[in-house]
Every structure is written in structure tokens, then in C-alpha cells.
Amino acid sequence: MSSAHRQLAGIALFAVLAGCVPLVTKSGVTLNFVMMALYATLIAQAWNILGGFGGQFSFGHALFFGTGAYVQAIAQLQGGINAWVALPLAVAGAALVGLFVGALSFRYGLKGSYFALVTLAFAEVFRILALSVDFTGGGVGLMVPLRESAANLQFASRAGYLWVVLAMVVLALLVTWWLRNGRFGAYLQAVRDNEDAARAVGVNPFRVKLAAIGLSAAFMGAAGAFYVQVFQYIDAGIAYGPAVSVEALVAAIVGGMGTLWGPVLGAVVLHLLSDLTRNLFGELPGINMVIYGTVLVVIVIFLPRGVAGLGLSVRQLWNAKRGGRHG
């Protein structure tokens, strides 16, 4: 079995294992944990598509998350549209915002810290706008009425939500798999590693990065729509505040950027960690983020390739030792 096929089998196994959790346990705590870990995986993987494979570090991914969330809520509230129909609209809306920001930024060759800051500035602009216009509910936010039925994308049990977000995560994993093994992903990584060299061999960096930000934003939009369906509420701070952006990038970086399983690993590890501290310290405000920040600093200093990179280094060391013994 080639490594590409092994990865596909891994995704299938992951889908089956996670999908079976509601069949094995009825514990609300467990189901909630798995659901939220999957949700964290989704936003981490979304960030990874642009940040990990494209090398464009966005600090404002909440921009796409919030847009998806608001489109999902507004379509149902003002448009009277079914939640399942609103979902693709939310994804499309987020992707459009992604393409807009991407077109502006990449057209002028923006990268590195500048790109990070511009995405953050856009997220702030959207947050202030969402606070000041009427159709977003302003400072009050939007409440989606509770109508529990699968036809409304609202479930009485966490199991339903878990399967929905799992489907999104599997889709994101498949896209990442394609990035690792397909031609487009090779272009994207070539642009990340050396834009001039990529251009010299006929790759159009602008188009490739634009496609990546569109894809990344689309998955963020799906996460935003999912958030609205689970919590039935959204406001400007949740939608466009820095917390979502930070969660997405920290999980991807901690796990390992530009890998298939890194963001999954990062999301699960961070989620375990924050659950653990919540049990130890209770609901102290800020303690979660203290951990996120500390882990981020430690990882950047000691493991620049993330936790997945640590596994890789150990394997390389092991191989080198074995090779040494044989040679």
C-alpha cells in the first residue's frame, strides 16, 4: 500500500472510530467532548490549508468563521430558509470573503507579518461593522429559534451534531489529503517554499494562493454555521473576535503545520488540556487561553515543526541510528 493509500485508509478508520462514539456511549460529557474536539479540528484544518500548505499565516480567520455564522443565522431568521439550505450559503459567503481578502492581499504580494496583520485588521473591521449595523442584531446578537429536528439541522442529542461536524472534518481531511498528494497541493507548497522558483516553472502564485484562501475560508464558514446550529446564538465578539482565530492557528501549529494529522492532534491535545484545567481550576476566566499561549510559545521555541514534527524527528533519529548500526 502506497503512503497516499495508507493515509486514505487512516481517514476512513478515523471516520469510523469517531462515528461510532455515539453508538458506544450515551454520556453527554463524552459526546460533547468529542464533538467540540472535532469542531476544533475543523477550524485547525481550515487554517492549515492556507497557513500550513500555503505558508500564509492568517491572524484573522475569525473573519470567515463569523461570516459563515452570520449568513447561517440571517438566512434562517430573515430569509426563513431551512438550515440545511443555509449551510451551503454560509460556506459560499465565507469563501467569497476569503477570495475578496485574498485578491486584495495577494495581488500586491503581501506576505509574512503584513498578511497576518491585514487579516487581523479585516476581522476587526467586520467586528465593528457587525456591532453597528442592524441586520446582525448589533450588540445584542442573533438568536436562532430552537426547533429540534434533523430536518432543521438541530438535534436533541449531541450525537447528531457530532456526525454533522465529523462529516465536515472528514471532508477537510480529504481535501488535505488531496493537497498532500495532488498536483494543486504541490503547486501550493512550491509557492510556499519559494515563490520565485514556482513562478519560474510556470505556477501562478496569485491564483494558487487565492484558491487556497477560498478553500480555507469555506471550511471556516462551515465551522461558523455549525457553531450557530449548536449554540443557537451568535454575536460580533464570538463571530469576529480574536478567540476563534487564535484557536485555529494554535491548534494547527501545535499539532504540526502542513501535515494531514497535525491539526487533528493539536486540536485534541489542546482540548484535553483545557478540559483538564477546567476540572482542576474550575471555570476561571482566561485560564484556557493562558495555556494556549504558553503551549504556543513553548512549541515555537522547542518544536518548530509541532507535535507531529516531534514524532518525525524521533523516527528520523531512530532510522539514523539503525542505519548507522547496519552501515
Add this chain to the structure above:
Amino acid sequence: MFDLSILFPSILNGLTTGAVYALIALGLTLIYGVLHIINFAHGASLMLALYAVYFLKERWGIDPYMALPIAVMGMFALGYALQRIVINRAGHGKDENILLATLGIAIVMENLALLFFKSDTRSIDTAYSLSTVAIGPAMIAVPKLVAFAGALAVSGILFWIMGRTDLGRAIRAVAKEKEGAKLMGIDVDHVYAMSFGIGLACLGAAACFLLPAYYVNPQVGGGFVLVAFTIVVLGGMGSFVGALVGGFLVGVVESLGGLYLGESLGQIGIFAIFIGVVLFRPQGMFGARA
């Protein structure tokens, strides 16, 4: 609409706010100019400085202006240590890693503040907090005038350090040609840490000038981060004159924007300037195109 009796006080108000902005931006641009990194923890560091000044007043009754040397030295020490212990090690040859490290520091600082000081907004009362003086048709708060003068003085000191002292020469040498400076026997790591320390020391001063007329809460830094970045890119990354002029400009734009468009849309004006400058003139007013 362009009634001078409204316009003039508003501009004056913008200039005094702009002076403090400039002070914050000077530290940021110094750090960028020497270390070529964007210090994302700048806003959070200012927040810490504000808390320090707040507690010095509330616990020990030390007036914010008297606290100036303590705040400046404390922030300098914090900056020196952060650079030595964290940021210097986070390089691995990639700017993004340093940016992430400073982001991590910012997150930790903000949430430790949330943890220890709660999310309450605090401010201090001084005898002069509410006193005003008349300048032409405008009434200007005394703390704002002091801040204006203080910011100019600190900028002057900064220019003097950079232009006339051995440390300033070493900093400029490292900023210009790191390897060459190393060959001349300059301890680059030390110069980096000194630069970062001085960058944060500016925040210590800014906090002393801000607090008598301002407030502090754990999130207060976030509001200043993008303002400071706006000023720095507007003025040209690494340019001191640019930071000073940019600070005044942004202060006036914010003040006039608030006057004509309302406060929240006036804030959007700053972000619009930021996005516009980054996209269309990334070298800023005084920077050379890279």
C-alpha cells in the same frame, strides 16, 4: 460643518492623543527597525504597564508622573528578559515563528491579567484628572497637555540615545548590518535585548502619561495594537520621524472621524488607513521600498 470653534479643539485633542500614540509606536518601530520583527505583544505589554501604574497609585499612593522612572525601568527589564529568554530562541530563521512567539506572549499576558485582575475596567483619580486649561477657543485637559509634552520629551531622549550615544551607534550598526557589527565586536544578542527593552520602556512612559486620563482593563492593549501598527506602517517601518508624524496624523484622523462619523466608525477609519497603506504603499511615508 467646518466650524473652526469645533474643528480646532478637535484637532488639538487629536494631537495630544496622537503624541501618546506616537510614543507607543516609537517603541514598536524601534523593535522592528533593529530586530526586524513585529512585536505582537506590544499592546499587551502596554496593558501590563498601565496596571503597574494603576497599582502604584492605588496601593502605595505614588502619583503616575512620579511613577515614571519605576515604570520605565520595570518595562525595560521586562523587555530585556523577554528578548533574552523567549524571543531570541524562537527564531529558527523564520519571521513567522517570532511573530507567533510574540502572539503567544500577548495571549498569556492578557489572560493572566484577566485571571488576576478580573475584567473590570479601572481608572485612577488625581487632583489634576479633570482640570483643564484654555488654548484659544479650546479647553484641553491638563493630563493631555502633560502627555503631549512628555511624549515629545521622551521622543527627544530616544533620538538622542540613537544619535549620540555608543549604545545608539551599536543599535544602528546592528540594525543596518548584523554580521558586520558582530565582526566589530558588538554583542548582537545584548543589543537586541537592549532594543527590545527600550521599546517596552517607551510603553512604561506611555502608561504614566495615559492613565490619569484613561482607564485599564485586560483587553485595553488590543485597541492600541492596531493603532500602533497603523502608525508604524504609515510612517514607514523602522522610521522614528515617521512614527512621530504618523502618531499625530492618526490621532487627528481619529478625533475628526469621531467628530463627523461617530466613535465606532472613526475607529474603522484607522483600520481602513492601515489596510490601505499596507496594500498600496507598504513602504509608508518615510520608508524606502524594500
